[in-house]
Amino acid sequence: MRRYVSEMLLLIATTIWGLAFVWQSIASRELGALTVVGVRSIIAAIFLSFVVICVPTIYRSQEPKIKLTRNRYQGFLLSFICGLALFFAMYVQQVGLEHTTASKTGFISVLYICIVPLITICFGEKLNKFFLIGLIISLIGLYFLSIKGDFSLEYGDLVVLASAVLYAIHILVVGYSAGRVNSMFLSIGQLFVVSVLSLTTAYFSEHFNLSSILSVILPLLALGILSSGVGYTFQIVAQRDVPSHTASLIMSFESVVAAIGGVVILGEILSIREMIGMVLVLGGILLSQKK
Numbered sequence: 001m002r003r004y005v006s007e008m009l010l011l012i013a014t015t016i017w018g019l020a021f022v023w024q025s026i027a028s029r030e031l032g033a034l035t036v037v038g039v040r041s042i043i044a045a046i047f048l049s050f051v052v053i054c055v056p057t058i059y060r061s062q063e064p065k066i067k068l069t070r071n072r073y074q075g076f077l078l079s080f081i082c083g084l085a086l087f088f089a090m091y092v093q094q095v096g097l098e099h100t101t102a103s104k105t106g107f108i109s110v111l112y113i114c115i116v117p118l119i120t121i122c123f124g125e126k127l128n129k130f131f132l133i134g135l136i137i138s139l140i141g142l143y144f145l146s147i148k149g150d151f152s153l154e155y156g157d158l159v160v161l162a163s164a165v166l167y168a169i170h171i172l173v174v175g176y177s178a179g180r181v182n183s184m185f186l187s188i189g190q191l192f193v194v195s196v197l198s199l200t201t202a203y204f205s206e207h208f209n210l211s212s213i214l215s216v217i218l219p220l221l222a223l224g225i226l227s228s229g230v231g232y233t234f235q236i237v238a239q240r241d242v243p244s245h246t247a248s249l250i251m252s253f254e255s256v257v258a259a260i261g262g263v264v265i266l267g268e269i270l271s272i273r274e275m276i277g278m279v280l281v282l283g284g285i286l287l288s289q290k291k
Helices: 002-027 033-054 056-060 074-097 102-109 112-122 129-146 155-177 183-205 210-215 217-238 244-251 254-264 272-288
Strands: none
Touching: 002 033, 002 217, 002 244, 002 254, 033 056, 033 074, 033 183, 033 217, 056 183, 074 155, 074 183, 102 155, 112 129, 112 155, 112 244, 129 244, 129 254, 129 272, 155 217, 155 244, 183 217, 210 217, 217 244, 244 272, 254 272
């Protein structure tokens, strides 16, 4: 039952991230990518800190399963590593996006659903046949959903592929840390790290001011509170009970939600190919959960 609840939390987080593409699109019209990431992360960290102060029982309920007795500062270290991995994944993905198409970026980015299982296999974890079959079906579905024309690897694609590796590392690091650090502490810590690194980098590479931020404050609040605050916290809480390879596959559902959000909110039209892709992704995820 606990595993089922955790998978539902992960699915909710993935749904939020899929819808967040709309808010991110609006905010990016006025601000650079790093500024958006930095501002939404600091909003999320402040929001979660406020929640912890107002409702301390939430913080106490997320105490780790494995007590860290050797090093009292290990919680800070793991939070920093999670934040560092998340920042570099976001930043490298953005660099790659500038040199390739959005559709190819969307497909290559979620290749972490293959990278995570490969890494876990190297560490001796065994995967059942249903997970592997579901993984292949989901990968085919993501290709149908994302790639509109001929697929050929270019410089930008390789950079995005590097970001997929970094996202895989983030999922694995969160999977390791979630059982050893208080979930709320870990979420707030990684968000502070992402915000500091993003805003520092944006200061030297992007031009932003307070009026620009205030002009898109509503989508930034939605991104901060829901996407970064609630979404990443749910991911950490869920990965206390869900294996990293399963978590990565569930998180690929973000592409389907983003496509649906584009239809409902932005009025986009899905082709037959894209609808088949969505069905395959969902079917693959469901099949992967069969024991």
